[in-house]
Amino acid sequence: MIIQYDSTRSWFRAFLLFILAVIGTVGMWSVVVFIPEIENEFKVDRGTSSLLYAATMIGFGFGTVIIGKIFDKHGIKKPIVIASISLIISYYLYSISIYFWNLLFLQAFMGFAAAAFFGPAMADITNFFNNRRGLALSIVASANYVAGASWPLVISFALNFVDWRTTHFWISIFCLVSMLPILGFLKNYKNIQNEEANIMSSKDEPSIKLSNNQLQIILMFAGVCCCVAMSMPQVHMVALCVDNGFGLQVGTEILAVMLYSGMISRIVFGFLSDKIGPLPTILLGSFLQMVSLVFFLPFNSQLSLYMVSLMFGLSQGGIVPAYAIIIRKYLPLQQAGVRVGLVLGATIVGMALGGWISGEIFDLTQSYYLAFVNGILWNLLNILAIIYVIFKSDLFNKNKLILN
Numbered sequence: 001m002i003i004q005y006d007s008t009r010s011w012f013r014a015f016l017l018f019i020l021a022v023i024g025t026v027g028m029w030s031v032v033v034f035i036p037e038i039e040n041e042f043k044v045d046r047g048t049s050s051l052l053y054a055a056t057m058i059g060f061g062f063g064t065v066i067i068g069k070i071f072d073k074h075g076i077k078k079p080i081v082i083a084s085i086s087l088i089i090s091y092y093l094y095s096i097s098i099y100f101w102n103l104l105f106l107q108a109f110m111g112f113a114a115a116a117f118f119g120p121a122m123a124d125i126t127n128f129f130n131n132r133r134g135l136a137l138s139i140v141a142s143a144n145y146v147a148g149a150s151w152p153l154v155i156s157f158a159l160n161f162v163d164w165r166t167t168h169f170w171i172s173i174f175c176l177v178s179m180l181p182i183l184g185f186l187k188n189y190k191n192i193q194n195e196e197a198n199i200m201s202s203k204d205e206p207s208i209k210l211s212n213n214q215l216q217i218i219l220m221f222a223g224v225c226c227c228v229a230m231s232m233p234q235v236h237m238v239a240l241c242v243d244n245g246f247g248l249q250v251g252t253e254i255l256a257v258m259l260y261s262g263m264i265s266r267i268v269f270g271f272l273s274d275k276i277g278p279l280p281t282i283l284l285g286s287f288l289q290m291v292s293l294v295f296f297l298p299f300n301s302q303l304s305l306y307m308v309s310l311m312f313g314l315s316q317g318g319i320v321p322a323y324a325i326i327i328r329k330y331l332p333l334q335q336a337g338v339r340v341g342l343v344l345g346a347t348i349v350g351m352a353l354g355g356w357i358s359g360e361i362f363d364l365t366q367s368y369y370l371a372f373v374n375g376i377l378w379n380l381l382n383i384l385a386i387i388y389v390i391f392k393s394d395l396f397n398k399n400k401l402i403l404n
Contacts, residue, residue: 010128014136016186017121020080021143022150023179024087024117026171027110028056029148032238033155033252037164042100046239050359052107053235057352059108061345063115068341071120072334077186083116084179091172095165111348118144119344122321123336126328134278134325138270141321142263145313149259152238156252208393212331215389216339219323220346222385226286226319227350228357229293229379232371233258233312235355237305240368246302254309261313269318278322278329279393283386285322288315290379296372320347354378 004010031052039049067079087110094106121140129136158167208215237258241251265285273281292312299308323343331339358371 005128005130006132007128010125010136013128013186014125014140016182017076017117017125017140018143018146020084020179020182020186021117021121021140022147023175024080024083025114025144025147026151026175027087027090027107028060028114028144029151030155030168030171031056031107032235032255033152033159033248034164035239036242036248037159038100038103041164044100045363047356047359047363048100050235050356052103053355054352055104055108056111056114057348057355059111060115060118061111061348061352063112064119064341064345064348065338066112066341067116067120068123068337068339070337071123072337076120076124077183079116079120080186081183083113084175084183086113088172088175088179091168091175095169095172115341115344119324119341120337122324122344123328123340126324126336132274133328134273134321135267135270137324137328138266138273138318138321141324142266142317145259145263145266145317148234149256149263152252153256156248159248208330208389210389210392215326215330216342218385218389219326219343222282222382223320223323223343223347224350224353225378225382225385226289227347228354229289229350229375229382230316230319231351231354232293232358232368232375233296233309235351236358236362236368236371237309239362241302241305244300244302246305250302254305257306258309258313261310262317265314265317266321267317270321273318273322273325278325279386279390281318282322282326283383283390285316285319286379286383286386289319290376290383291315293372293376293379297369320344323347350378 035049035052038044038052039046067083070079090106090110090113094103094110097103097106118141122137125136125140126133155167155171158170162170210218234255237255238248238251241254242248269281269285272284289312292308292315295308295311299305324340327339327343328336354375357374358368361371361374362368
């Protein structure tokens with residue numbers, strides 16, 4: 001069966017992938033709430049407990065590449081079914097684990113499974129849209145932020161009544177009863193690639209005077225730098241609020257504000273990417289993210305953290321999806337799953353590295369101030385990398401001619 005570009009069936013597919021991704025990426029966000037609980041039970045410091053998030057991101061990074069290859073060969077259905085079953089089993093095993101290293105292994109496995117709901121899902125949905133590709137991809141990508149905003153609130157509420165082990169058990173049950181029925185609606189359709197439509201849509205797009213591998217490497221480098229910066233507020237906001245005496249509930253609420261605003265940002269930047277292209281979109285988002293990180297430095301009251309977290313979320317939501325749009329437009333379509341996976345894997349390495357570095361900085365200084373400074377510097381490297389790509393593109397040359 002063939003689906004037409006931008007059709008009702010295309011949007012229904014985007015909706016299914018969005019719902020599955022909200023559930024399937026739970027393991028990436030539950031850990032940020034459980035860190036204080038696990039520190040207390042296993043008697044580990046902040047740097048060591050931050051390895052749980054790092055393990056999740058490392059597993060996710062490997063998953064984006066390996067599962068991306070499976071997607072390129074078999075389509076989206078097979079990797080998502082395997083990932084869903086793996087996630088259910090992992091959460092059950094987490095609830096009965098008695099050693100800290102068990103948790104590290106399971107977090108890595110959860111991250112690996114969650115990868116199926118991000119990179120491959122984004123690569124898949126780009127095949128079903130042309131005029132609204134940026135918007136559709138941003139909607140699917142925003143599921144990760146919805147998960148990040150929703151799951152910590154749900155888990156924080158659950159911890160008022162049961163311990164973290166029981167919470168993991170019930171998450172396993174929820175995934176079982178919710179994901180498997182939805183999978184029945186997800187089909188592997190034929191690739192609807194329309195060469196004429198692609199040629200028409202690419203006429204106004206700037207070409208990039210870089211080889212495929214050069215562009216790939218630069219995007220991966222930019223992705224690492226961007227997400228080292230992004231990780232500080234996202235990974236440590238709950239712990240920061242607990243340390244400042246605001247409490248776990250306030251921390252999860254502030255994280256929710258950040259991520260819900262990030263979801264809005266992804267949709268808005270998706271519209272923007274369809275209008276001005278992905279390169280200017282990344283540059284704008286990266287600059288705004290850096291400005292937001294600067295505002296974290298002087299403000300640390302409860303109200304100011306709410307406000308700056310809102311600003312941070314609204315600034316950076318469109319950055320990561322724009323990387324995928326660049327790959328879809330400028331690199332070989334038949335390699336989309338692997339190449340998107342490599343770049344998204346690099347962003348996850350950045351999240352893991354940034355989360356760990358921030359934890360170590362806190363242990364050394366008993367403050368997150370220098371961790372924010374570290375994020376600002378990494379973000380600047382990301383901006384410089386994107387500016388270099390723009391300089392190597394016809395987009396820069398066209399603007400130069402207009403100015404002359």
